[in-house]
Amino acid sequence: MAKKKSIFVCQNxxxxxxxxxxxxxxCNQWNTLVEEVDFSKNKETTRERGIYSKxxxxxxxxxxxxxxxxxxxxxxxxVLGGGIVPGGMILLGGDPGIGKSTLLLQTTETLGNQGYKILYISGEESEQQLKMRGxxxxxxxxxxxxxxxxxxxYLLTVILEERPDIVIIDSIQTMYSPDIxxxxxxxxxxxxxxGALMQLAKKDNIAMVLVGHVTKDGAIAGPRVLEHMVDTVLYFEGEKYHAYRVLRGVKNRFGSTNEIGIFEMTQKGLQSVVNPSEMMLDSRPENTCGSVVVPCLEGTRPLLIELQGLVSASGFGNPRRMATGMDYNRMVLLMAIMEKRLGIQLQSVDAYINVVGGIKVDEPALDLGVIAVxxxxxxxxxxxxxxxxxxxxGLxxxxxxxxxxxxxxxxxxxxGFKRCIIPKGNKKGLNVAGMEILPVDNIRAALDILL
Known part of the structure; x- marks a missing residue:
């Protein structure tokens, strides 16, 4: 018998x-190379997995x-772009306990009631545990x-015999092939x-949903090629101690990317938040400095968020800067613009920015709101x-x-908002009845309106 060749593969x-x-x-990571058997020369295995068509x-x-x-x-x-596409592969990632399995189990109920056949495969729970949760x-x-x-x-054989419309794999990190x-x-x-599941999905037009674990950095565990193989990549975000969850699409061959869906975790499972803007502004304080509402755009959805800012005297030689929900470097850049263009000295103060609600915003429309708060x-x-x-x-x-x-x-x-400060270049052709438009061309003009 020929000796099997070993290679060392980075697990990151x-x-x-x-x-x-x-x-x-x-990737410059330490101690990530693990010895594995090289099956790249196994022509028989590769031939069996091939899909032959003209x-x-x-x-x-x-x-x-x-x-x-x-x-x-x-x-x-x-977030999916209108629903699950037959033959498509969806990769759903998120932190442990965020609600991935809960969302998929709820989805199977609604799909099953429409007559679709669903096969839910779990490598983490026994059948009795699945029954209890169901x-x-x-x-x-x-x-x-x-x-x-x-x-x-064995799972590939079962899928071919059962011929389901949708297959859910929870999770892909627990699946095992004896050939490796x-x-x-x-x-x-x-x-x-x-790769084996993808070929089956494309050949037999079976929709598949893969649940993926995430690393400590928040990325889906496994090789980066995994995200390139699937059609849709979704991330389930949120804090453990907050009831709201955000489902974000970062890749979608059948819809728009950067689309988000907002859910609330309740005793009965995840409930859709129909009006997320109202939810974000529900506990907004009144008659308080350092708070403003900014209309952002997540995918195709407009979303009103509350942006809070705090500036206080620093007791240390190096003032502290902190940004929650937005890019820290962008905040530091905007403070530098305030110092240079407005003549405001911020070297001796601590500055904090917070996007309320646990949501992360990454779009330039937030800039003027940060300066204002x-x-x-x-x-x-x-x-x-x-x-x-x-x-x-701008700079x-x-x-x-x-x-x-x-x-x-x-x-x-x-x-119920009645006024809005907008860029002067956006005023042309804009007509929103019942909304007073206040166009500005620089940050000094915007602050003059506030004062």
């Missing part, structure tokens, strides 16, 4: 080396239209079938098992409660145009 990025190294030259022209390919499996969960469908969440559909198994060759000597969760196991806290004056502020700020202090301003203003009008 998938880099392989013929010998062990303490530091991976690809090339076709577009006229020969049959297509029934954009048929999707509607989950009947408004927020989930929004009863607690009132899962009663007879079209849902559960299986507690981790052996990939490494332990479940290793780079080789994840890559090969995902820091100036409001520094000079101890209140920003009117019916006023919104938005605009991108010379100018306020630059932003996109989709009409959507933002309409969302603000729904919640």
């Amino acid at each position: 990025c998938g880099y392989d080396s013929p010998k062990w190294m303490g530091k991976c030259p690809e 090339p076709k022209s577009l006229a020969e390919i049959t297509y029934t239209g954009d048929t999707r499996f509607q989950t009947l969960n408004e927020e989930f469908d929004r 009863e607690r969440m009132a899962v009663k559909s007879e079209n849902i079938f559960f299986l507690s198994e981790i052996n990939i060759p 000597s490494s332990a479940p969760g290793s780079v080789s196991q994840i890559r090969e098992n995902t 820091l100036y409001s806290s520094l000079r101890d004056f209140q920003i009117p409660g019916d006023l919104m502020i938005l605009g991108e700020v 010379t202090g100018e306020v630059r145009n932003i996109q989709h301003i009409d959507k933002r203003l309409i969302e603000g009008k729904k919640l």
Whole structure:
């Protein structure tokens, strides 16, 4: 019998080396190379996994239209782009206990009631545990079938025999193929098992949802190629001690990216938040300096968020800066613009920025609001409660145009806001009835309106 060749594979990025190294030259991580058996020369295994078909022209390919499996969960469908696409692969990642399995189990109930056949495969829970959780969440559909198994060759056989419409794998890190000597969760196991499931999904038009663990840095565990193989990548975000969860799409071949869905964790499971803007502003304080509402855009959804700022005297030689919910470097840059263009001395004060609600915002429309709340806290004056502020700020202090301003203003009008400071370049052709528009071309003009 020929001796099997061993290689060393980085468990962080998938880099392989013929010998062990303490530091991976690809991702610069230490002690991540693990010895595994090299199956790249196994032609028989590769041949068995192949999908053989003849090339076709577009006229020969049959297509029934954009048929999707509607989950009947408004927020989930929004992030997916309208529903689950047959033959598509979805990768759902998130911190432990954030609610990934809860969301998928609720989704199986609504899909099963529509007549779709679902196969829920768990490598982390026994069948009795699945039954206990299903009863607690009132899962009663007879079209849902559960299986507690981790052996990939057996699972592929079961899927071919059962012919379900949707398969849920919870989680991909627990799946195991005996053809690979490494332990479940290793780079080789994840890559090969995902490849086998993907080929089955594309060949037999079966939708698959893979649950993925995340690393301490918040990225999905396993090789980066995993995210390239699937069609949709979703991240479930949120704090353990907050009731609200954010489902964010970072990749979607069948819909828009950076779309978000907001859920509330209750005793009955995850509930969709129909009006997230109202939720974000529910506990907003009145008659307080250092607070303003900024209409942001997440994907195609306008979202009103409360932005808070605090400036206080520093008792140390190096003033402290802290940003929660936005980019720290962007905050420091905006403070530098305030010092240079407004003549405000901030070297001796601590500065804090907080986006209320646990949501993370990464768009330039937040810039003018950050400057406004820091100036409001520094000079101890209140920003009117019916006023919104938005605009991108350049290095010379100018306020630059932003996109989709009409959507933002309409969302603000729904919640009772009557005035909004916007970039002067966005004023042309803008007409929102019942909303007073205050155009500005630089940050000094914006602060003059507030004072």
